[in-house]
Amino acid sequence: MELSTVGLTLAAAVVCGLDRTAAGQFMLSRPIVAAPLTGWLLGSPEAGLQIGAMLELFWLGRLPVGSAIPPDDSQVAVGCTLLALVAQARTGMPLQAAAVAGLLLGMPFGKTGQFFDRQARILNAKLLRRVEKGLENGCVKSLERWHLLGLLHFTLASVATLVAVVVGGLLLLPVVLKTLEQPLTLVSNWLWLLFPLTGIGSLLGGLKVPRGWQIFCASFVLGLFVLMLR
Amino acid sequence: MKLPRLVLLQVFLRSFLLQASWNYEQMQSLGLLYAVTPAFRRYYTGLALVDAYRRHLEHFNTHPYLATAVIGALLKLEEQAQKGVDPGFGLSEFKSAMVAPCAAMGDAFFWGSLRPLAGVVTLLLAFQGFWWAPVCYLLLYNFPHLAFRALGLLRGYGGGVRVVSSLQRWRLSDWSVYCKQILLLPLGVFAALISFEATAGLGLRSAWALCAGPLIWGVVKLVRRKISPLLVIWVLCLLSLSWSQLR
Amino acid sequence: MAEVNGDAMGIVLARVDNRLIHGQIIESWVPALDVDCIVVANNQLATVAFQKTLMEAAVPRGIRLSIGSVEEMADRLKSRELEAHRILLLFASPRDALRAYRMGILFQELNIGNLQGGKDKLRVNCTVSLTGDDMAQLQMLEDQGVRIVLQCIPSDRRQIWRRSPR
Numbered sequence: 142m143e144l145s146t147v148g149l150t151l152a153a154a155v156v157c158g159l160d161r162t163a164a165g166q167f168m169l170s171r172p173i174v175a176a177p178l179t180g181w182l183l184g185s186p187e188a189g190l191q192i193g194a195m196l197e198l199f200w201l202g203r204l205p206v207g208s209a210i211p212p213d214d215s216q217v218a219v220g221c222t223l224l225a226l227v228a229q230a231r232t233g234m235p236l237q238a239a240a241v242a243g244l245l246l247g248m249p250f251g252k253t254g255q256f257f258d259r260q261a262r263i264l265n266a267k268l269l270r271r272v273e274k275g276l277e278n279g280c281v282k283s284l285e286r287w288h289l290l291g292l293l294h295f296t297l298a299s300v301a302t303l304v305a306v307v308v309g310g311l312l313l314l315p316v317v318l319k320t321l322e323q324p325l326t327l328v329s330n331w332l333w334l335l336f337p338l339t340g341i342g343s344l345l346g347g348l349k350v351p352r353g354w355q356i357f358c359a360s361f362v363l364g365l366f367v368l369m370l371r
Numbered sequence: 372m373k374l375p376r377l378v379l380l381q382v383f384l385r386s387f388l389l390q391a392s393w394n395y396e397q398m399q400s401l402g403l404l405y406a407v408t409p410a411f412r413r414y415y416t417g418l419a420l421v422d423a424y425r426r427h428l429e430h431f432n433t434h435p436y437l438a439t440a441v442i443g444a445l446l447k448l449e450e451q452a453q454k455g456v457d458p459g460f461g462l463s464e465f466k467s468a469m470v471a472p473c474a475a476m477g478d479a480f481f482w483g484s485l486r487p488l489a490g491v492v493t494l495l496l497a498f499q500g501f502w503w504a505p506v507c508y509l510l511l512y513n514f515p516h517l518a519f520r521a522l523g524l525l526r527g528y529g530g531g532v533r534v535v536s537s538l539q540r541w542r543l544s545d546w547s548v549y550c551k552q553i554l555l556l557p558l559g560v561f562a563a564l565i566s567f568e569a570t571a572g573l574g575l576r577s578a579w580a581l582c583a584g585p586l587i588w589g590v591v592k593l594v595r596r597k598i599s600p601l602l603v604i605w606v607l608c609l610l611s612l613s614w615s616q617l618r
Numbered sequence: 619m620a621e622v623n624g625d626a627m628g629i630v631l632a633r634v635d636n637r638l639i640h641g642q643i644i645e646s647w648v649p650a651l652d653v654d655c656i657v658v659a660n661n662q663l664a665t666v667a668f669q670k671t672l673m674e675a676a677v678p679r680g681i682r683l684s685i686g687s688v689e690e691m692a693d694r695l696k697s698r699e700l701e702a703h704r705i706l707l708l709f710a711s712p713r714d715a716l717r718a719y720r721m722g723i724l725f726q727e728l729n730i731g732n733l734q735g736g737k738d739k740l741r742v743n744c745t746v747s748l749t750g751d752d753m754a755q756l757q758m759l760e761d762q763g764v765r766i767v768l769q770c771i772p773s774d775r776r777q778i779w780r781r782s783p784r
Contacts, residue, residue: 163388164388164390164391165387166390166435167509167512167513167516168489168508168509168516169509171508173497173504173505173508174509177505178505186502190497190502190505193497194498197490197494198487198490198491199600199604200600201486201487201490202594203773204478204482204483204641205482206474206482206640206641206642206645206646206771208398208432208744208745208770209773245605245608248601248604249601259744262393262394262395262744265392265394266394266396268392269394269396269400272401272404276428279418279421280421284401284404284405284424285405285408287401288388288391288401288405289388289392290392291391291394291401292388294392295391321612324616328611328612328615331569331611332608332611332612334566334568334569335607335608335611336604337494337498337561337565338562338565338566338583338587339600339603339604339607340600341558341562341590342588342589342591342593342594342600343600343603344558345558345590345591346590346592346593347594347649348487348555348649349648349649349652350548350551351548351680352552356552356555356559357558357559358584359559360559360560361559361563362581363560363563364559364562364563365563365580365581366577367563368564368567368577368580369567369576369577395735396735397735430734459667460667468668468669468672469672470640471639471673471676472639472673474641475676475677477641478640478641478642478645479641479644479645532668535668539671539675543675544644544675544676544678547678548679597773
């Protein structure tokens, strides 16, 4: 892998990782943005858009409410985009198949994000201690700096998660490609659609609103009807 | 003393870093101090400043977007306290009364409704081959996001405690339910679109496409039984792969 | 007074959470358990006048909300006025939970969500810190046969609390 590829992926990972909790929350961290951004930086926005579209709905229902931490879909989006491009470059398989392979391998490592994120938050308590101590001594100067140092912790957590996703995925990639390259290419079109379908199920599973099922079913059937007529 | 606009702008910009040092002990407490610093430095100097920081270095955790409403009101109350106006409760009580309901409203509206709504609309665009879909997502989402942040700060600072009636008037929790209902419409269309796409080349295409319905329903049932969607997709993919090998 | 099982009153979750109503309640527990009525039993809510207003604004229409002191809420639950609902019962502290239990709200399981950390508190996990008093109250509940479960949101792992490991 070239150094510039590594650097650009890391840059995307840090920007999206910080946006997730620590800074801004403009939703650059959502897969639908993070993956195309990574793809664009690495020269293949199509790959990113595909990954992002497949991944977006998956953990959307898992909210960062209070102190709960959902799986890190931002780093999965960034890492899987890289994995897909690597798989494609190594085998020459079609983009869709590569995207599916990248996601299947990278996604399980998204769980590590919860661990690293938690570590960052635990580490942040140290900053609080420092500020408390400073205030006891009547010192307010460094308060802002201690607060901003938290950004470093979150950055480290993001990078660690990205490394887990990418390294884990790269280790498994040769094994999987050896056995599954042919069938993956064969059914990639169908698998590619399976992701959003599962995502819809996952999102609907967490949504409970009055008349929800009726609205969804009516819209689904009507949509099919219109598509059929077209 | 009234804060100049520039200071309010600084507070607004700093509110974006509210969660930079989020920790399990006091959550966003340092972030709060960081955000109010430009204003506090105008209100207090020397020991009074240290004292003000100490008073506010306590548990604080709310939705990052609606936090500006709490921060704004807090600044107003600090000003009033300096003038000797007694609101009838302590600032600490005020904060702890505000944070949880604001978190509930913000989580429900922004995380629970607006984010999926923007996401589903963007996916529809993306599947139509619209390359600029992610930019659309950012615009769609961030317009309300930034509007509420700014409005929260203005209403909070303008009204003090009266920010409560603004929050009540916005009815974000009701809107979150409406938004979820609205988002089911594009979600249904999106489901129709992908199942139609998936069944290309089959006879009786729409009849086959309807089969996606039970598939989605099955996933919903599994997810509600706390089976990870990750496991579901892996099993589905392996099943599809082995089926294609058998044929 | 007839002893009534908490389940028969329609209580699907009894929870201790010092933030009372917040995002985890509205966005996680309510949909996961199909809750349609939230009961907040807390005696300090009256101290800040607008807190009740804000809480009411935070709960969407379609979900009934009942706020009052522990005594009032215990009476209301026992009167079976709410029995057709699926109720989420919220306390701010283990002490309130024990009081309600002694007033006849016999929940079989008590969920511990968030209890803020602070000085002289024992950290049990990331979101729960207990004082000696809290632990004594929980111990008494446990002795009555109540399962004490530490769990922030439904997708978290359930962690059974015991004072002394058996």
